[in-house]
Amino acid sequence: MSLRRRLLLTLGLSFCVLWALAAAWLYSDLRDQMRQTLDQRLAASARMVSGLVAQLPEGAWTQAGQPMLSIPQITGVACQISSPRGQVLLRTHGDFAGKLDAPAPGFTDRVIDGQRWRLFTYVQNGLHITTADRLAERAALQRNVVVVAVVPFVVALLGSLVMLWWGISRGLRPLERLRDELSRRDPKTLTPIEITDAPAELLPAISTLNRLLVLTGDALAREQRFTNDAAHELRTPLTAIKTHVQLASRVPADQAHEAMTHAAEGIARLQRTLEQLLTLARVEATQADPGTTPTGTTSIVDTALADLIDRKRVTVDHGSDSVAVDVPRELAAAALRNLLENALQHTPGEEPITLEVEAGGREAIFTVSDRGDWPAGQSTRRLTQRFWRHARSQRRGQGSGLGLAITASITERFAGTLDFTAQDGGGLVARLSLPRANHASR
Amino acid sequence: MHVLLIEDDELVGSGIRTGLQVAGFTVDWFATAADGRLALANLDSDIVVLDLGLPDADGLTLLRDWRAQGLTVPVLVLTARDAIADRIAGLRTGADDYLLKPFDLDELTARVQALLRRAAGRARPLIEHGPVRIDLGSRQVWRDEREVELTRREFDLLQKLLNARGGIVDIEQFKDSLYGLDAEVESNAVNVHIYHLRRKLGGGLIRTVRGLGYRLGDPGDIDNGGGPA
Numbered sequence: 001m002s003l004r005r006r007l008l009l010t011l012g013l014s015f016c017v018l019w020a021l022a023a024a025w026l027y028s029d030l031r032d033q034m035r036q037t038l039d040q041r042l043a044a045s046a047r048m049v050s051g052l053v054a055q056l057p058e059g060a061w062t063q064a065g066q067p068m069l070s071i072p073q074i075t076g077v078a079c080q081i082s083s084p085r086g087q088v089l090l091r092t093h094g095d096f097a098g099k100l101d102a103p104a105p106g107f108t109d110r111v112i113d114g115q116r117w118r119l120f121t122y123v124q125n126g127l128h129i130t131t132a133d134r135l136a137e138r139a140a141l142q143r144n145v146v147v148v149a150v151v152p153f154v155v156a157l158l159g160s161l162v163m164l165w166w167g168i169s170r171g172l173r174p175l176e177r178l179r180d181e182l183s184r185r186d187p188k189t190l191t192p193i194e195i196t197d198a199p200a201e202l203l204p205a206i207s208t209l210n211r212l213l214v215l216t217g218d219a220l221a222r223e224q225r226f227t228n229d230a231a232h233e234l235r236t237p238l239t240a241i242k243t244h245v246q247l248a249s250r251v252p253a254d255q256a257h258e259a260m261t262h263a264a265e266g267i268a269r270l271q272r273t274l275e276q277l278l279t280l281a282r283v284e285a286t287q288a289d290p291g292t293t294p295t296g297t298t299s300i301v302d303t304a305l306a307d308l309i310d311r312k313r314v315t316v317d318h319g320s321d322s323v324a325v326d327v328p329r330e331l332a333a334a335a336l337r338n339l340l341e342n343a344l345q346h347t348p349g350e351e352p353i354t355l356e357v358e359a360g361g362r363e364a365i366f367t368v369s370d371r372g373d374w375p376a377g378q379s380t381r382r383l384t385q386r387f388w389r390h391a392r393s394q395r396r397g398q399g400s401g402l403g404l405a406i407t408a409s410i411t412e413r414f415a416g417t418l419d420f421t422a423q424d425g426g427g428l429v430a431r432l433s434l435p436r437a438n439h440a441s442r
Numbered sequence: 443m444h445v446l447l448i449e450d451d452e453l454v455g456s457g458i459r460t461g462l463q464v465a466g467f468t469v470d471w472f473a474t475a476a477d478g479r480l481a482l483a484n485l486d487s488d489i490v491v492l493d494l495g496l497p498d499a500d501g502l503t504l505l506r507d508w509r510a511q512g513l514t515v516p517v518l519v520l521t522a523r524d525a526i527a528d529r530i531a532g533l534r535t536g537a538d539d540y541l542l543k544p545f546d547l548d549e550l551t552a553r554v555q556a557l558l559r560r561a562a563g564r565a566r567p568l569i570e571h572g573p574v575r576i577d578l579g580s581r582q583v584w585r586d587e588r589e590v591e592l593t594r595r596e597f598d599l600l601q602k603l604l605n606a607r608g609g610i611v612d613i614e615q616f617k618d619s620l621y622g623l624d625a626e627v628e629s630n631a632v633n634v635h636i637y638h639l640r641r642k643l644g645g646g647l648i649r650t651v652r653g654l655g656y657r658l659g660d661p662g663d664i665d666n667g668g669g670p671a
Contacts, residue, residue, distance in 0.1 A: 228523055232495060235522035236451055239544035243457030246547040250464055259460070266453050 003175070007168045012161055019157045023150060030145060038138055039107060039118070046122040046131040049079055053127060076137040078117070084126030100130050109135075174198050178206070190217035229387040233273050233400065240266035269400075276402035279334060280386075283409045286331065294324035294437030295332055297357050297364050303333035310344045313351070319358040324437040327414045332434060335410040338403035339368045339430045345399060346372035346390070346428070363416065363433040371427040380420035380428070384408035407432065443558055443598055443605075444619045446487040447471040448478035448504070449520065450496050454543075458491065458550065465551040466581055466594055470622040475499035482508065486618040487515055488605070489558055491550075494521040494532065502535050509536035516557040520545070555579060562605035569604055572661030574643050576600065583643070590642050595620050599635050603648065603658045612655035 001009075074092065080100040081090040091100065099112045100119065105128075108119045116135040121128055177195050192210040195202070244263035248256040298318065305311045325332060336355075343353040353370040373390075374380075382388045387401035411418040416434040423429055445467045449455040452473070459469045470485065472478045475496045482490065494501035505517055519537040521528065532540050538560075539553050559567055559578060567579040575584040581597055583590045592600065602611055602619045616632045636648055636656065644664035649657050 228525060228528075231524060232522040235543040236454060236495075239522070240451065240453035240457055242544045243454065243461060243547055247457055247460050247464070251460065255460070259457070262453050262456060269453075 004168055004172050007172075008165060011164050011168075015157065015160055015164065019153065023153055026149065027146060030149065031142060034142060034145065035138070038133065038141075039120070042107075042118065042120045042131050042133050043122070045077075045079075046120050046129050049081065049131065050122055050124045050127065050129045053081060053129065054124070076134045078132040080128075080130045080132075082128045082130075084128075089127075100132060171199075174202055178202065190214070190220070226386060229401075230277060233387055234270065237266040237270040237273065241270065273400040273402070276400040276406060280402055280406050280409060283331065283334075283406060283413065286328075286413060293328045294326060295329040296322040296324055297359070297366075298322035299329055300325070300332045300336060301355065301357060301366075303329055304336040304340060307337060308340055308344075313344060313347075313353060314340060315352050315354045317354060317356045319356055321359070323359040323364050325364045325434040326437045327410070327416070327434050331410050331414075335407040335432060335434075336366055336368075338407045339366070339432060342399075342403055343368050343370035343372060343428065343430070346370060346374060348373065359436070360433065363435050366432045366434075368430045368432075369423070369427070370429075371423070371425075374422055374426060374428040376422055376424055376426050378422055380422055383420050384418070443488040443601060444468045444470070444485065444622050445554065446478065446481055446485060446490045448473075448475070448481075448490065448496065448501070449493040450474065451493070454493075457547075461547040462491075462551065462554065465554075466597070467554070468598070468620060468622045473497075475501065475504045478504060479507070481623070482513070482515070485623065486615045488602075488619055489554055489561070490515055490517045491554065492517055492519050492537075494519060494523065494528075502531060505532075505535050505537060514561075516561045518550075518553060518557055558601075558605065563607060571604070571647075571658070572644075572664045574647065574664065576604065585643050592639070592642065593635075595635050596639050596642075599632070600639060600643075603656065606657065608658055610651050610655045610657045615655070 077092075078096060078100060079090070079092045080088060080096070082088045082101065086101070088097075088101075091097075096112065099110075105121045105123050108121070110117050110119055110132075112132075117132045118135055118138075119130055119132045121130045123129075174195060174197070178193070178198075181193055181195060190213045192213060193206055195206060198206055241263045244259040244266065248259040248263070251259060299322070301316060301318075305314060305316070308314065327335075340353070340355065347353055347370045351371055353368065353372075356365075356367040356369075358365045358367070384404045384407070386405040389399055389401040408418050410416075411432060411434070414434060416432065418430070418432050421429045421431070443466075445462050447455065447458055447462070447469055449458060449471065450473045455471050455473065459471045462469045470481060470487075472481050473496075475498050478490075478492070478496075481487075492501045492505060496504075501519065501521075505519070508515070508517070516538045517536065518539045518541060519532045520541050520543060521532065522543040524542050529540055538557050541550060541553060555567070555578060559565075567577060569576045569578065573586045575587075577583075578601060581592075583592050583597070583600070598620050599616060602616060613632050617627050620632070620635075621627050640648055646659040646663040646665055649659045651657055
């Protein structure tokens with residue numbers, strides 16, 4: 001059910017019920033008041049007649065022959081005066097013989113000739129004075145009062161329903177504009193939504209939506225860039241392979257051999273890039289699960305060094321006993337190996353690099369230092385960017401540009417930290433810290 | 443013909459260079475945008491093969507600068523980025539053709555030849571100039587329906603003259619086109635090739651414009667000796 005319909009229904013129904021209750025209350029009150037007032041008037045007229053009768057001379061009742069006095073017909077009201085002995089002295093309606101004889105003083109309802117009457121009997125000096133009121137008149141009066149009171153009520157109720165409908169429609173207009181704006185949008189556009197004079201209640205929703213759009217846009221752009229970069233990184237070695245394989249068949253034998261060597265280099269590069277891409281995809285799919293896979297730092301260093309081609313150039317300094325970190329061994333070793341490979345690749349000749357392992361209070365810290373070709377003072381910001389390579393490496397086709405990105409991804413996933421510092425006089429210090437197992441799980 | 447190759451990847455660059463050399467082109471290869479810029483400022487290249495992903499600058503920036511300077515040399519762009527937007531950007535910037543990596547070496551050669559041909563204002567690779575017929579695709583030359591053997595340099599020199607469409611080509615342009623930057627060239631090497639061409643195809647084929655260089659002789663005058671025009 002739409003918000004508009006729900007509001008209209010809830011408010012409209014409550015309006016109708018409340019107004020109906022108020023009307024019923026008013027009506028019953030009014031009816032009681034009217035009956036009371038009319039009764040009082042009936043009683044007052046009886047007393048008035050009694051006052052008039054008291055002023056008549058003593059013998060007025062016993063005038064010759066005709067004791068009955070009948071007033072020409074008046075409808076709706078009647079009066080009868082009878083003596084203490086029950087003899088009727090005066091009666092307004094001649095045909096009401098015996099019908100107004102009152103049993104007791106006070107109010108009585110009675111049916112006379114098929115019509116309901118209300119009677120009041122007043123006794124003074126032995127005279128019974130009875131006044132009567134036809135109820136049909138009272139009912140007609142009551143109906144008139146009801147009509148006079150209820151019509152404005154109903155008009156006001158209908159008016160408020162119309163106002164309600166108008167107010168709700170107007171109030172919901174910003175929502176409708178938002179809906180129109182959203183339905184008109186191309187699903188691919190990620191520009192922020194703009195609604196003129198949006199109410200305060202809608203602003204948080206719109207700003208959240210806009211924030212989400214920006215985040216989605218960023219994520220999409222990142223994905224797109226990554227896909228483009230990956231395509232570039234895969235196509236380049238493929239181009240080298242294809243070109244040199246084709247060359248091999250159209251140059252003399254000695255050059256053909258060289259071409260095939262180049263093609264093989266391209267294949268090795270392609271393979272490296274593919275493996276790194278797969279590693280990255282695996283790391284990104286891994287869920288960090290603290291406390292389940294503690295690995296000793298010594299074991300991590302051994303694993304990392306085992307697959308390293310140039311491991312003799314790495315000087316390892318275990319600053320403390322092995323401590324357990326909360327990262328699966330293969331991933332921790334991959335993170336460390338990438339740092340070592342990077343350092344070796346950028347350190348010319350047989351120059352050694354150093355790896356220090358220390359245990360901190362809450363984390364284990366691996367520090368890889370080299371005296372390589374990283375210029376002193378150059379920003380290290382782009383080092384972990386995917387597919388970024390130093391211009392020299394790019395020219396030589398070294399590295400996939402993913403190694404440090406993988407290390408950064410692993411570090412991030414397992415709540416570690418990774419930072420690089422350019423050394424004074426050239427070279428780089430990479431500092432990888434991973435959370436210790438028994439600390440992280442607490 | 444001289445090809446200026448700007449490609450940062452060593453393996454890819456060496457492959458393209460050798461491939462184009464095998465197809466008969468003179469190739470100079472540079473790996474950065476800065477070197478490429480410098481090379482084109484000093485060399486009279488017939489065509490540029492430009493990779494877009496250069497380490498020091500985007501290849502498109504380089505291309506934009508050249509076009510802004512009014513350089514009309516045909517440019518074949520190589521790229522590993524296949525998004526439509528990238529291709530459109532490349533062509534809009536002034537690239538004459540676009541080749542996606544990995545490409546076929548034969549396709550690269552064919553496209554380079556086609557670009558050269560179009561730059562010279564010809565729709566077909568076959569040229570007839572009086573009694574001389576030249577096939578730029580297969581690099582064959584006929585004189586009076588008899589095939590004439592030309593060396594690579596001789597053919598390049600002839601093509602350069604044909605592409606100039608009657609305009610004057612000076613010795614430096616010949617040297618760039620034939621040898622590029624690599625070789626130390628004897629000062630009279632070009633004259634030797636011109637001498638051989640005149641001997642093989644007819645003295646009037648190449649006219650000497652004294653003090654300026656050479657131009658192609660009129661189709662009707664090919665047998666009328668090698669004197670000045």
